[in-house]
Amino acid sequence: MKINVMQDVLQANDRIAEENKRLFSENRNLVLNLMSSPGAGKTSLLEKTAEILAGKLRLGVVVGDIETTRDADRISKFNVPAIQLTTGTACHLDANMVASALPHLQLDKIDVLVVENVGNLVCPAEFVVGEDYKIMILSVTEGDEKPLKYPLMFKESALMLINKIDLLEYTNFNLEEAKANARKINPSIEIIEISCTKGTGLDAWINWLTAHHKKKMDVLPHA
Amino acid sequence: MHEMGIAQNILDIALNAANQEGATKISRINLVAGELRGLVPMQLTFCFSIVAKDSIASGAYLHVEEVPVSGHCNDCSADFTVEEYNYLCPKCGSTRIQITGGTELRIKDIEIE
Ligand SMILES: Nc1nc2c(ncn2[C@@H]2O[C@H](COP(=O)(O)OP(=O)(O)O)[C@@H](O)[C@H]2O)c(=O)[nH]1
Numbered sequence: 428m429k430i431n432v433m434q435d436v437l438q439a440n441d442r443i444a445e446e447n448k449r450l451f452s453e454n455r456n457l458v459l460n461l462m463s464s465p466g467a468g469k470t471s472l473l474e475k476t477a478e479i480l481a482g483k484l485r486l487g488v489v490v491g492d493i494e495t496t497r498d499a500d501r502i503s504k505f506n507v508p509a510i511q512l513t514t515g516t517a518c519h520l521d522a523n524m525v526a527s528a529l530p531h532l533q534l535d536k537i538d539v540l541v542v543e544n545v546g547n548l549v550c551p552a553e554f555v556v557g558e559d560y561k562i563m564i565l566s567v568t569e570g571d572e573k574p575l576k577y578p579l580m581f582k583e584s585a586l587m588l589i590n591k592i593d594l595l596e597y598t599n600f601n602l603e604e605a606k607a608n609a610r611k612i613n614p615s616i617e618i619i620e621i622s623c624t625k626g627t628g629l630d631a632w633i634n635w636l637t638a639h640h641k642k643k644m645d646v647l648p649h650a
Numbered sequence: 651m652h653e654m655g656i657a658q659n660i661l662d663i664a665l666n667a668a669n670q671e672g673a674t675k676i677s678r679i680n681l682v683a684g685e686l687r688g689l690v691p692m693q694l695t696f697c698f699s700i701v702a703k704d705s706i707a708s709g710a711y712l713h714v715e716e717v718p719v720s721g722h723c724n725d726c727s728a729d730f731t732v733e734e735y736n737y738l739c740p741k742c743g744s745t746r747i748q749i750t751g752g753t754e755l756r757i758k759d760i761e762i763e
């Protein structure tokens with residue numbers, strides 16, 4: 428006998444993500460799900476962001492890594508609460524893993540919570556964790572055709588940061604090509620070129636961050 | 651990769667639906683998977699056979715119906731299939747397109763005994 432099911436495979440994850448999202452709104456947190464390949468510069472971006480935001484917006488971080496607590500240690504140096512989730516063999520963070528980190532954070536003392544996802548261009552894009560926006564980093568050492576080969580992440584992201592532009596002259600990465608490819612997949616994607624080591628473009632990134640924080644606070648009912 | 655987690659979710663949903671009907675066996679699951687999901691059907695069916703081993707879905711056939719990426723042109727309103735990562739309108743060449751299909755991941759129906 429055939430029975431009709433018509434259910435989303437990831438509905439269990441989506442339900443937990445909705446719970447997380449409710450908690451984030453209650454605590455007035457803007458939440459970003461930060462994704463990239465391994466080594467594209469996620470932790471470096473968070474270090475810089477912590478430095479610039481100090482005294483302005485309170486940052487918090489949940490970081491997923493297959494290995495140890497190294498990334499959380501790097502971020503904690505900036506007096507930013509950082510919870511590391513060691514994912515073992517899992518190649519992404521899901522809503523449940525993020526939920527398990529939340530009791531360890533004082534959410535009401537955080538303005539912007541960034542979830543540094545596991546380095547991987549495929550799997551993290553599949554799972555919502557309760558974020559307001561997915562954002563991603565593509566570094567110039569990776570290749571400008573990446574958007575076409577791994578379209579889902581580019582389609583789901585509100586913002587693409589192109590990092591390591593200080594290395595541009597040593598690579599055959601074509602900036603215009605990379606942007607055009609990303610826009611083919613996602614015409615409304617915003618793009619900012621940055622260098623975490625040189626500091627280039629970080630003001631534009633911080634502007635994006637503060638504008639989107641303000642936007643969310645404006646729509647939330649006042650405490 | 652993430653096929654294992656997805657296989658577990660497929661099993662949970664199928665078992666739940668089968669239980670509601672008082673089924674004793676699940677013989678087939680029909681899944682719809684958009685190409686943008688980047689799932690490898692062979693890996694998925696393999697992972698599924700492992701997670702389903704000790705359940706009433708043990709030995710069930712997981713059929714993966716792959717849905718191609720489809721688009722709609724904002725300039726000439728053509729609807730089309732995106733082939734070979736070629737994200738432009740095949741009719742007028744515009745790059746102002748919207749992706750309209752290819753991200754779905756859904757259990758359509760199951761066959762039970
Ligand atoms: N040249 C250059 N190297 C960078 C830049 N940003 C990060 N890196 C380096 O890239 C490596 C990986 O960075 P990390 O932030 O750990 O990447 P993650 O795995 O995405 O968190 C480190 O050695 C960083 O110093 C950049 O803008 N330019």
Ligand SMILES: [Mg+2]
Pocket residue numbers: 469470471498543
């Ligand atoms: Mg890192």
Ligand SMILES: [Zn+2]
Pocket residue numbers: 723724725726727728739740741742743744
């Ligand atoms: Zn057209």
